Amino acid sequence: MLFVLILLNLIFITSTNGSWHQLDGIEYYIEYTAVIGVDKAKEGCKGMNAILAVVKSQRIQDLLVKNIDITKLTGQPYSFYIGLSRTSPITLQWSDGTTTDTSVFTYWDCSDDIYDSSKLCVTMGWDGGLNGFKWKIEYCNGKHRSICQRNIATTAKAPTTSTLTTTLLKITSTAIATEQTVTSEVSLVSIQQSTESKPTTNNNFDTLERCS
Known part of the structure; x- marks a missing residue:
């Protein structure tokens, strides 16, 4: 009888993780541990079956900014790798394969030179200080935190x-x-x-x- 009760608990239990923030069928993970280089950030996301975040709307930007815990940013960097990178001098591509040519939303820091072709990666926020988490074009070997995303798993019936x-x-x-x-x-x-x-x-x- 005890074995039967354990089985029923395993069938109906639902696991949750408070670090994931959900919106429109996607959940986002804010990683506060800084890594050196975008490849390390991608590896961290991949380990959670995720990719670097695709921030295609103001709603997504607002959700992420709202859920960034400033108290965990105890020092530099104050920036997060997101899934946008340069693929040509005038083209930037998201980690899901779409480009800014088809994206209806960007959130650049106006002080940045987004046409600097020596910089290939994009961060949300500036590593040197808080800038409202506007986007910056950066070198891909820089030290930043990261934000990942993945599709929300369908709940079994x-x-x-x-x-x-x-x-x-x-x-x-x-x-x-x-x-x-x-x-x-x-x-x-x-x-x-x-x-x-x-x-x-x-x-x-x-x-x-x-x-x-």
Whole structure:
């Protein structure tokens, strides 16, 4: 009976992580540990089945800025790698393959020279101080924190009563085969609500130039 209860807990438990912030089917992770180089930042995201954040709207920008914990920025850098990089002198591409030519949103720091072709990576914020987390074009070997994103996993449907009954019957049969002390009476009590030999059915589980 205890084994059956443990199984039910495993079926219905839902794991959560408070560090992920959700919006429109995407969840974003703000990583406060700084790394040297964008490749390290990408590796960190990949380890969570994620990519560097694609910030294509004011809503996403606002969500991220709202959830950045300033108290964790105890010193430089005050910047985060995001998933935007230069692919040509006039083109920047997001980590999902789209470019700023098709993006309707940018948030450049107007003091920045976004046409500096020696810089290939983009950060949200300036490493030297707080700038409202506007975007900066940077060298790709710089030391920055990072922001990742991934699709929100689809929640599996709750199993029906018949599915649970079948699973429990299989477990009971296995237990009987391996341990003779497990009796059919115990398995029937955990599955049935009456003394009928047949399980009953229960349906109660019911753009480059833009800057700010």
